[in-house]
Amino acid sequence: MSDVRSAQGGRDTLIRYIRDAGGVGLLALAIFVPFIGLRLHGETNGLVLHYRPKLLVIGVVLAMLARLLVLIWQERRVHQGRAAWRAARVASAGKYVAPALLASAALLPLVPGIANFYIDLGVLVMTYVMLGWGLNIVVGLAGLLDLGYVAFYAVGAYSFALLAHYFHLSFWECLPLSGIFAAIWGMCLGFPVLRLRGDYLAIVTLAFGEIIRLVITNWISLTGGPNGIYNIPHPTFFGLNFNLGGGPGTFSGFFGIDPDPKQLTTYLYYIIFFLALLTNWVTLRLRRLPMGRAWEALREDEIACRSLGINVRNTKLTAFAIGAMFGGFAGCFFATRQNFISPDSFTFIESATVLAIVVLGGAGSQLGVALAAVVMIGIPALLQDLSIYRMLFFGLALVIMMVVRPRGFVSTRTPSIALGKRQQISSELMSEGHG
Amino acid sequence: MIAYALQQLINGITLGMVYGLIAVGYTMVYGIIGMINFAHGDVFMVGAYVGIIVLTAFSGMGIAAVPVGLLVALLVSVALCGVYGFTIERAAYRPLRGSFRLAPLISAIGMSILLENFVQTSQGAKDRAIPEPIPGGFTIMQQHGFVVQMSYMQIAIIVTTLVTLGIFTYIVTKTPLGRAMRAIEQDAKMAALLGVNTNRVISLTFVIGSALAAVAGIMFLSYYGVINFFIGFNAGIKAFTAAVLGGIGSLPGAVLGGLLIGLIESFWSGYATIAYKDVAVYSILAIVLMFMPTGLLGRADIEKV
Numbered sequence: 001m002s003d004v005r006s007a008q009g010g011r012d013t014l015i016r017y018i019r020d021a022g023g024v025g026l027l028a029l030a031i032f033v034p035f036i037g038l039r040l041h042g043e044t045n046g047l048v049l050h051y052r053p054k055l056l057v058i059g060v061v062l063a064m065l066a067r068l069l070v071l072i073w074q075e076r077r078v079h080q081g082r083a084a085w086r087a088a089r090v091a092s093a094g095k096y097v098a099p100a101l102l103a104s105a106a107l108l109p110l111v112p113g114i115a116n117f118y119i120d121l122g123v124l125v126m127t128y129v130m131l132g133w134g135l136n137i138v139v140g141l142a143g144l145l146d147l148g149y150v151a152f153y154a155v156g157a158y159s160f161a162l163l164a165h166y167f168h169l170s171f172w173e174c175l176p177l178s179g180i181f182a183a184i185w186g187m188c189l190g191f192p193v194l195r196l197r198g199d200y201l202a203i204v205t206l207a208f209g210e211i212i213r214l215v216i217t218n219w220i221s222l223t224g225g226p227n228g229i230y231n232i233p234h235p236t237f238f239g240l241n242f243n244l245g246g247g248p249g250t251f252s253g254f255f256g257i258d259p260d261p262k263q264l265t266t267y268l269y270y271i272i273f274f275l276a277l278l279t280n281w282v283t284l285r286l287r288r289l290p291m292g293r294a295w296e297a298l299r300e301d302e303i304a305c306r307s308l309g310i311n312v313r314n315t316k317l318t319a320f321a322i323g324a325m326f327g328g329f330a331g332c333f334f335a336t337r338q339n340f341i342s343p344d345s346f347t348f349i350e351s352a353t354v355l356a357i358v359v360l361g362g363a364g365s366q367l368g369v370a371l372a373a374v375v376m377i378g379i380p381a382l383l384q385d386l387s388i389y390r391m392l393f394f395g396l397a398l399v400i401m402m403v404v405r406p407r408g409f410v411s412t413r414t415p416s417i418a419l420g421k422r423q424q425i426s427s428e429l430m431s432e433g434h435g
Numbered sequence: 436m437i438a439y440a441l442q443q444l445i446n447g448i449t450l451g452m453v454y455g456l457i458a459v460g461y462t463m464v465y466g467i468i469g470m471i472n473f474a475h476g477d478v479f480m481v482g483a484y485v486g487i488i489v490l491t492a493f494s495g496m497g498i499a500a501v502p503v504g505l506l507v508a509l510l511v512s513v514a515l516c517g518v519y520g521f522t523i524e525r526a527a528y529r530p531l532r533g534s535f536r537l538a539p540l541i542s543a544i545g546m547s548i549l550l551e552n553f554v555q556t557s558q559g560a561k562d563r564a565i566p567e568p569i570p571g572g573f574t575i576m577q578q579h580g581f582v583v584q585m586s587y588m589q590i591a592i593i594v595t596t597l598v599t600l601g602i603f604t605y606i607v608t609k610t611p612l613g614r615a616m617r618a619i620e621q622d623a624k625m626a627a628l629l630g631v632n633t634n635r636v637i638s639l640t641f642v643i644g645s646a647l648a649a650v651a652g653i654m655f656l657s658y659y660g661v662i663n664f665f666i667g668f669n670a671g672i673k674a675f676t677a678a679v680l681g682g683i684g685s686l687p688g689a690v691l692g693g694l695l696i697g698l699i700e701s702f703w704s705g706y707a708t709i710a711y712k713d714v715a716v717y718s719i720l721a722i723v724l725m726f727m728p729t730g731l732l733g734r735a736d737i738e739k740v
Binding site for chain 1: 465471484485487488491492494495515518519521522526527530531534535537538539540541542544545546547548549550551552553554555556557558559563565668672675676679683708710711713714717718720721722724725728729730
């Protein structure tokens with residue numbers, strides 16, 4: 001009897017799957033026909049269409065297979081229902097993951113025989129870790145949605161580039177200045193948006209990022225416009241530069257070793273490593289100060305904050321300013337690392353990437369943000385062979401990761417302050433802020 | 436010079452109509468499920484591409500009647516963009532409904548990147564151009580040798596927009612679907628309790644919004660004649676700005692915002708520097724929002740304790 005029923009159920013499930021996959025196939029057909037099935041060729045006014053039926057069939061079949069896999073996976077997930085158990089495991093593993101990650105990050109350039117490429121990749125990932133942590137102050141702690149974070153990155157980078165270009169200042173002189181300039185710009189952004197909430201705030205921050213980029217692009221006499229600024233100096237090591245020529249004034253000459261491009265990369269790696277750690281440390285400290293507590297309170301409930309006498313204006317402005325300051329530091333570092341900057345490096349897609357890192361990490365979680373930066377920046381960089389398909393997969397991965405883990409990698413949090421025993425709570429209990 | 440100003444006015448209104456149509460899609464989605472549909476601008480771009488493909492197919496078959504081709508392109512594009520909107524909502528937004536506010540935003544940004552690169556990889560990164568589909572126009576006035584022209588294309592765009600918006604307004608205000616949409620906008624849970632199939636209505640909202648974006652895409656294609664895979668970003672941001680300027684969630688606000696942005700752009704390009712026209716748009720947005728934090732026609736946010 002039960003066999004019959006389960007066989008019946010099995011057949012129903014199968015029919016449901018086939019019907020579902022068939023529907024997806026039809027949708028895929030409609031979506032793929034104009035873009036995969038047909039292709040425009042030729043020049044202006046002489047366009048012709050080429051047909052690619054084989055590719056179209058492959059695309060549709062792939063879409064149907066993907067849908068079947070999703071269905072099977074969903075079925076399994078319903079049966080397992082071990083989410084709580086897994087969350088507990090992740091939480092306990094988190095205790096070891098963070099120090100392990102830190103140690104491996106600190107030792108990465110010292111691995112014997114490591115290629116320069118990987119250290120350079122580490123520099124890139126670490127830059128995004130720092131940007132993620134900086135934006136985390138604004139989005140994760142204060143709950144203010146900022147879609148124009150790249151503006152501060154640009155301000156930091158251009159502060160250094162312009163000061164180096166016109167006044168011949170060095171990296172170490174400009175690093176604090178870049179942070180200060182970015183913080184001032186952060187407050188400039190903060191003032192007009194004090195009263196705005198939610199999506200109004202989002203569009204103004206986005207617009208702010210675009211304004212900065214457009215001004216940099218069009219103010220050609222100052223910034224060189226789209227051509228950018230060349231010959232930005234690399235940082236020096238207590239006055240020693242990293243020229244590959246050797247000689248008395250250089251790092252290799254002073255220590256009597258062979259010049260190697262790896263020395264500069266390693267040095268850059270440790271600079272950004274410590275800058276990122278500084279960001280993390282300051283954030284963790286600030287969370288214990290009244291200011292940090294006010295940020296988190298603001299995220300949870302703005303009205304309650306106001307009723308309890310918290311100065312909402314100052315709280316928001318400090319969040320913008322401090323978040324922006326770290327963006328400025330990172331920008332200054334970016335300029336010195338690249339040697340060359342142009343407005344192309346500061347498009348909206350950068351802001352979106354950093355925001356994605358913050359959200360994917362689990363807004364507010366420092367460890368999650370670092371993990372997300374490694375996943376989102378490190379993996380695509382390793383897959384450079386895919387070249388033009390890289391961004392395609394990047395977009396697809398963003399959608400999939402969000403759908404699978406809407407609360408990010410680290411979906412538990414330890415509250416900054418608790419009555420009695422402090423314990424991990426689910427991020428579901430955390431408000432995301434409306435400002 | 437009045438003639439010069441009049442010409443800018445005509446150009447600005449044409450441009451504003453296109454922005455307004457896209458902005459309506461943003462504002463509808465926002466009104467109903469409260470999320471920024473970042474992929475909307477890219478649906479507009481898909482619409483324009485479908486248009487150029489249909490037009491190319493027509494000329495390949497040796498059919499020379501451009502207005503017919505344009506009409507067919509419009510219909511095909513509307514239908515296909517509807518499918519796109521439906522699929523995007525089902526795949527990327529529905530699983531995230533009711534979760535963390537930033538999750539659908541990131542998903543939408545991912546979808547936007549995906550669409551852009553899908554079109555880029557499948558159709559190439561090159562600009563694609565078509566000859567002007569409806570050439571010519573008529574002269575409105577002449578002053579000191581400056582000729583004010585209104586092209587037939589501009590008239591077609593303004594008429595199409597008005598017709599589309601008319602149909603759309605009819606759907607929203609007079610049909611059961613429109614009533615359901617407005618009900619969900621006010622209170623989704625209550626609407627569901629009273630028997631409104633919210634999933635279906637939300638899907639249809641995306642389909643309608645995408646269809647409007649497709650109309651805008653075809654108009655963009657036939658007005659400028661050149662498209663590439665990246666046009667969706669700029670147009671999307673502008674339309675989003677328009678929606679927010681008008682007060683997000685308000686349908687007349689979206690059209691008003693679109694028109695305003697079109698006019699600002701065209702007058703700024705005509706009288707100041709063309710390079711800073713976008714800066715002007717964004718600055719005016721920031722200034723307006725400083726004094727009216729919910730946009731021109733937006734409802735004030737009621738703070739509940």
